[in-house]
Amino acid sequence: MAGGTVTRFAPSPTGPLHLGHAFAALTADRLADAGRFLLRIEDIDRSRCCPEYEALIAEDLHWLGLTWPQPVLRQSDRLPAYRAALDRLAELGLTYPCRCNRADIRAALSAPQEGAPRIGPDGPVYPGTCRHRSMDDADEGDAIRLNAARAVQHLRLGTLGFHDEGLAQDMPLSPAGFLTQIGDVVLARRGMGTSYHLSVVVDDAAQGITLVTRGRDLLDSTHIHILLQQLLDLPTPRYHHHRLIRDDAGKRLAKRDDARALCLYREQSMTPGQIRAMLGLL
Numbered sequence: 012m013a014g015g016t017v018t019r020f021a022p023s024p025t026g027p028l029h030l031g032h033a034f035a036a037l038t039a040d041r042l043a044d045a046g047r048f049l050l051r052i053e054d055i056d057r058s059r060c061c062p063e064y065e066a067l068i069a070e071d072l073h074w075l076g077l078t079w080p081q082p083v084l085r086q087s088d089r090l091p092a093y094r095a096a097l098d099r100l101a102e103l104g105l106t107y108p109c110r111c112n113r114a115d116i117r118a119a120l121s122a123p124q125e126g127a128p129r130i131g132p133d134g135p136v137y138p139g140t141c142r143h144r145s146m147d148d149a150d151e152g153d154a155i156r157l158n159a160a161r162a163v164q165h166l167r168l169g170t171l172g173f174h175d176e177g178l179a180q181d182m183p184l185s186p187a188g189f190l191t192q193i194g195d196v197v198l199a200r201r202g203m204g205t206s207y208h209l210s211v212v213v214d215d216a217a218q219g220i221t222l223v224t225r226g227r228d229l230l231d232s233t234h235i236h237i238l239l240q241q242l243l244d245l246p247t248p249r250y251h252h253h254r255l256i257r258d259d260a261g262k263r264l265a266k267r268d269d270a271r272a273l274c275l276y277r278e279q280s281m282t283p284g285q286i287r288a289m290l291g292l293l
Contacts, residue, residue: 015046017221020072021211023053024064027272028071031226031256031264034290038253039224040077041292049218050079055086055203055210071273075283084218086210093205096213096243097155097198101146103165105242106198108149109141109156116140129192132231136194155199157239159190166241171234176251177227184234196235212236216245227252228263256290 018039022032040048050072054060072079100106111119119138129136142158149155163171163186172183184192198209215223215236223233230252240247255263264271276286287293 016043017047017049017219018043018224019049019051019215019218019220020077021051021053021214022068023056023059024061024068025056025059026064027067027274029256029264029271029273030286030290033071033075033273033286034256034292035224035226035253036072036077037075037287037290037292038251042222042224042251046221048077048079049220050083051214051218052083052085052087053207053210055205055207057087057203060087067274071277074273074277075286084214086205086214089210089214089217090204092213092217093199093210096209097205100157100198100242101155103242105158105162105165106146106155107142107144107158107195108146108153109137109144109195109197110150110153111137111140129194131193131196132229132235133196136192137196139195142195152201154197154201156195157198159193159195162238162242163189166238171238173233173237173247173250175230175233176222176249177224177253178230182230182233189234189238193231193235208232208235208239212239212243212245215248216240216243220248222249222251224251224253226255226263228255 020032020036020039022028022036028036050069052065052068054065097106116135116137119140120135137156141156146155168186170183170185171189172181174181196208197206200206233250233252237247239245257263258271273286284293
């Protein structure tokens with residue numbers, strides 16, 4: 012592999028790209044510098060992904076002036092790799108099956124207890140209802156969770172942390188903090204065989220990513236990813252969490268904000284230079 016920084020832009024083909032995606036892709040390309048910018052299609056949620064949106068992603072990115080090597084990595088082609096990583100964590104005794112749905116979790120967290128439920132990267136921190144279950148007891152409809160207490164004990168961690176280049180500051184987290192603020196995250200969702208956390212770690216290693224660029228809304232997920240990298244003996248890249256593009260009310264843009272879809276700007280004969288100016292990238 013050629014030298015230099017390797018970055019990636021990893022959209023899900025579940026809707027049109029908007030200005031926030033343009034900022035993320037252009038930032039990843041800029042920070043690749045003399046290295047390589049890669050495109051990855053995160054399509055593990057087959058119920059929501061469609062080929063039309065994947066084609067539109069390529070059209071929008073080419074219009075912005077971006078190029079990338081072929082073939083493009085698609086997560087839907089990578090299920091055996093995720094299964095192997097999941098099996099390795101299971102062999103270490105660090106996973107368990109979970110049959111709880113969102114209503115079950117809300118009910119468990121609403122029980123009388125001290126303080127309000129903590130909110131982690133994936134929502135309310137899981138209360139551990141199924142933590143007693145063994146992988147031998149797993150059913151086809153179960154999710155698979157990481158036993159966070161066993162994981163941090165297995166690694167004998169002092170501090171789990173990283174330096175964020177976007178914020179220019181260190182982001183330490185103690186093992187106790189991981190347990191209370193993040194907890195037993197899902198590694199494989201029902202019907203998918205993986206999750207964002209597991210697949211992104213496996214794929215970043217497989218593609219040789221040396222700098223992960225993404226929005227600050229994913230900042231709290233990075234401690235999960237570093238923990239998984241250490242458990243799976245995978246390299247840890249550098250991290251750069253950039254600012255988010257927001258609407259006039261200060262709300263982060265989402266795919267439902269079709270009025271800011273790049274394809275509509277193209278139809279209005281705007282230029283890539285005008286998009287860059289709107290994003291403050293000139």
